[in-house]
Each structure stands twice: as C-alpha cells, then as structure tokens.
Amino acid sequence: MNLLKGLEKEYYIEKYTIQSLFSFDISPFVQVFQFEKGNFIIQEGSAPEYLFYMVEGKAKLYVSHKNGKVSLINFLTPPIFMGEIELLNEEKYSKSIQTSSKCICLGIAIEKCKEKLLADAHFLKYLCIFLSNKSTAHSTKYTKHQAYPLENKLAEFILLSSHEDIYREKHTEISEYFGVSYRHLLHTFAQLSEAGMIEKIKMSYKILDREKLQALADEIK
Incomplete structure (x- = not known):
C-alpha cells in the first residue's frame, strides 16, 4: 500500500x-x-x-x-x-x-x-x-445465477475478474461461488476452450476471443 x-x-x-x-x-x-x-x-x-x-x-x-x-x-x-x-x-x-x-x-x-x-x-x-442500487444488483445476480446456464455466467465472470486478458481465479473458490460441482466447472471451462474463447496456460487462462465471451455474457442482460 x-x-x-x-x-x-x-x-x-x-x-x-x-x-x-x-x-x-x-x-x-x-x-x-x-x-x-x-x-x-x-x-x-x-x-x-x-x-x-x-x-x-x-x-x-x-x-x-x-x-x-x-x-x-x-x-x-x-x-x-x-x-x-x-x-x-x-x-x-x-x-x-x-x-x-x-x-x-x-x-x-x-x-x-x-x-x-x-x-x-x-x-x-x-x-x-x-x-439501494447495491441491493438491487445483489438480487439481480442471484436471479441470474438461477436462470442461466453456467456457460453464460462463467463468460461474464471471466471478463469481470481477468486482468490484462489473463484469468487466475481458484476453481474451488469459483465452483462454490456459483454453487456448482468442481467437475461441472472444469467441463464448462473445457467447453469455452474448445470454442476458442479461452486457452489454458499453466495455472491460468488467456482470453482469446473477447467478443464471443461478451456475446455469451450479454445473453444474461
């Protein structure tokens, strides 16, 4: 600091x-x-x-x-x-x-x-x-988590949490955050990778196609 x-x-x-x-x-x-x-x-x-x-x-x-x-x-x-x-x-x-x-x-x-x-x-x-806006945003986030598949939510989360197009969050932490199994989370990451949106690099992921990720994320809005 x-x-x-x-x-x-x-x-x-x-x-x-x-x-x-x-x-x-x-x-x-x-x-x-x-x-x-x-x-x-x-x-x-x-x-x-x-x-x-x-x-x-x-x-x-x-x-x-x-x-x-x-x-x-x-x-x-x-x-x-x-x-x-x-x-x-x-x-x-x-x-x-x-x-x-x-x-x-x-x-x-x-x-x-x-x-x-x-x-x-x-x-x-x-x-x-x-x-008031903060409370509304929390309620909206909860509703989104219930209404949309993990693929959309994960795309939005990757865009939000990445830094300089590199995503480094812990899988255990994020699976709990979304309320899904570790296996389901890994499967969804694999889907995004196969679609050419992200690429696994050691312990992190690199964003390859920001527009496609954004399109998935925008479906939630």
Missing part, C-alpha cells in the same frame, strides 16, 4: 470529482491510496479507519465461516464505496476486501469527520441511492 501525496493526490481528487458527493469541503479529510494486487484494503474483523472510495482497479469481497472456510461473496469494481455499512454503525466489524489488480482508492478518515458525514444530507442521499 502506498500513500499518494502532493500533485498525485490533487490529480485523483479532481479527476474523480469526489467533492460533488459532499456539501462540505472533503479534501482535508481525503488521502489517496494505491494498493498493489493481492493487498488487503480492509481486513476481516477490523473496524475500518477509512471510508474508501475505489476509483480504479478490481477487488474481491470475502467472508470467513466458523468452520474455517472462506467464501467469495462478490467482485467489486469502481466507482464503489467500501466501509459504508461500518460508517453507519450497522456492522461494527467488516469483511475482507482484497485487490485482484492494482487499485486506487480515495480514503476518507472516518474519525476526523464522522459527525460531518452523518449530518451531510447531500452525502447521505447519495449513500442511500448507492446502497
């Missing part, structure tokens, strides 16, 4: 117009963080010090179970807030958020301006809309 300062900080604050989400001057409370791939933005069980606003990159949301198992909940793509539930005190301790590519996040120091944040009607209105 790197903390960006000076002109770099100003650049990202201006580029992603975070000030438009608030009715008070937010810039004194904002820091810009650069997370490398594999870094944790938020550790599970911790109380976040920052309300993060991811503006570049991709990340994964995880939860741990009492039996020691760890489950992938969702992929996170910008622009998205992270730690907003903790800010509202509905949930004291957070789930894990780990980067799957280099990420840029604008971090708002919660303790320095929590009262201002919770009294800002403009920000709270935006947050309500954001949380």
Whole structure:
C-alpha cells in the first residue's frame, strides 16, 4: 500500500470529482491510496479507519465461516464505496476486501469527520441511492445465477475478474461461488476452450476471443 501525496493526490481528487458527493469541503479529510494486487484494503474483523472510495482497479469481497472456510461473496469494481455499512454503525466489524489488480482508492478518515458525514444530507442521499442500487444488483445476480446456464455466467465472470486478458481465479473458490460441482466447472471451462474463447496456460487462462465471451455474457442482460 502506498500513500499518494502532493500533485498525485490533487490529480485523483479532481479527476474523480469526489467533492460533488459532499456539501462540505472533503479534501482535508481525503488521502489517496494505491494498493498493489493481492493487498488487503480492509481486513476481516477490523473496524475500518477509512471510508474508501475505489476509483480504479478490481477487488474481491470475502467472508470467513466458523468452520474455517472462506467464501467469495462478490467482485467489486469502481466507482464503489467500501466501509459504508461500518460508517453507519450497522456492522461494527467488516469483511475482507482484497485487490485482484492494482487499485486506487480515495480514503476518507472516518474519525476526523464522522459527525460531518452523518449530518451531510447531500452525502447521505447519495449513500442511500448507492446502497439501494447495491441491493438491487445483489438480487439481480442471484436471479441470474438461477436462470442461466453456467456457460453464460462463467463468460461474464471471466471478463469481470481477468486482468490484462489473463484469468487466475481458484476453481474451488469459483465452483462454490456459483454453487456448482468442481467437475461441472472444469467441463464448462473445457467447453469455452474448445470454442476458442479461452486457452489454458499453466495455472491460468488467456482470453482469446473477447467478443464471443461478451456475446455469451450479454445473453444474461
């Protein structure tokens, strides 16, 4: 994790117009963080010090179970807030958020301006809309998982989770995410490979035909 300062900080604050989400001057409370791939933005069980606003990159949301198992909940793509539930005190301790590519996040120091944040009607209105859209997206994802074959869902997932056309997710994790058997997942990967959309390279897959994958993914929409 790197903390960006000076002109770099100003650049990202201006580029992603975070000030438009608030009715008070937010810039004194904002820091810009650069997370490398594999870094944790938020550790599970911790109380976040920052309300993060991811503006570049991709990340994964995880939860741990009492039996020691760890489950992938969702992929996170910008622009998205992270730690907003903790800010509202509905949930004291957070789930894990780990980067799957280099990420840029604008971090708002919660303790320095929590009262201002919770009294800002403009920000709270935006947050309500954001949380509503987030809830709708989760419901839609669940419906998609029930209504479409794995081939379509996997095509969409590969496009979402790949970095520079390389897909490297764990089969065990993804089979659980989709609620299918490991064998079914491997069979579907083989189908996409035979169709010339992807190619297996050691422990990963390379995207060969993005348009065909996108066409499969678009059938879900």
